[in-house]
Amino acid sequence: MGITKATPTPATLAVEPPPVKARGRQKAWTASTDEKRERILQAAEALFDAQGYAQTTMEQIVQQLGVTKPYVYYYFHNKQEIYETLCWRPAVACFTAMDFPEDDTRPAHAKVAEGIERLIRATIEHHPAAFFPYREPQVFRPEYLAMQKKLANHFYDRMCALMEEARADGMLDFKETRLTALAACSLPGFLYHWYRPDGRLSPAEVVRELSQLAWRVLGLRTARRRPARASADEKPPPPETSS
Known part of the structure; x- marks a missing residue:
């Protein structure tokens, strides 16, 4: 299922959170x-x-x-605007993780696998701001939450469509589409409980391990694991799929 004209894309999604009520004067951006x-x-x-x-x-x-x-x-304008600005950036990065160019002809399962990895990587790269919504969800204004929900729906609509396509291709094995998507994407959500940049596992290793766990939740047909990458900027290896 493709993106319709009404569906937001990375080019049309807001890069800043909804503004707070105007107060005083602010500089133009330079x-x-x-x-x-x-x-x-x-x-x-x-x-x-x-x-x-x-x-x-x-x-x-x-x-x-x-x-x-x-x-x-x-x-x-105030502390709230600072906080929401910090939280909006990881929200956009995470919830556009399943967006791919129209001319990307790779099979759906490859896009799902990469999108999951992007989501986890974005969560870690935006530490600690990416974890603020989990720690204090009561802080946000209704306008902010409405835009966040729009972003989340965009992400899950894209992910579920790709998942169903991959299942039809025989590359994913699951029953309930939305439930499975939510379960797989809940893994990076728990990072805020325990993740530390200087922890036992490097950021690259955390991305790799959580990506592979999420692929299992999705029922992705994968082969053997490979050694962890040394750099946090390097992507984990893509899943090896059987034919």
Whole structure:
């Protein structure tokens, strides 16, 4: 099943979360202002990770940066906007993981396998912000949650369509499509309980192990495992499928 005109694609999906109610004046985006916004986001991300949303104040963000409050308010309306901006980036990265170019003629099972790996990799690469929604889901505004749901539906519509195509090809073995998709994608969701960048397994090894576990949930016909990749930037090997 292809993407219809009404279905969002990476080109049409919003790259920023829904705006908070306008307050004050903000700079237009330029290379310089983007750099300053990034500094604010990085400082806030560290504080949110260390002590949570409720315990983090704009004053603490300001102190962490060594700037004045007007400096921060010039780029963000409030703490909520900073938090939602941090969370929106991994949401887009994860929920577009099953998008492939129209001229990608690979079989559906190969796309499903790669999409799962992309999802897990994006979750890890966006640590710790990718885990904030799991830790404090009550923080978000209804407008944000509505857009997040739209993104999630986009992802699962694409994934389920590919899964059914792969099952028809005899390359996946499952019964309930949506339930199986949710089960496979729940694996990276549990990362927030235990994942640490400096943990026993490297990021590349975590991606590889979780990808292979998810492939099993999907009933993907795979062959032997291969050694872990050394770099977190390298992809795990694709599944070897039998003919």
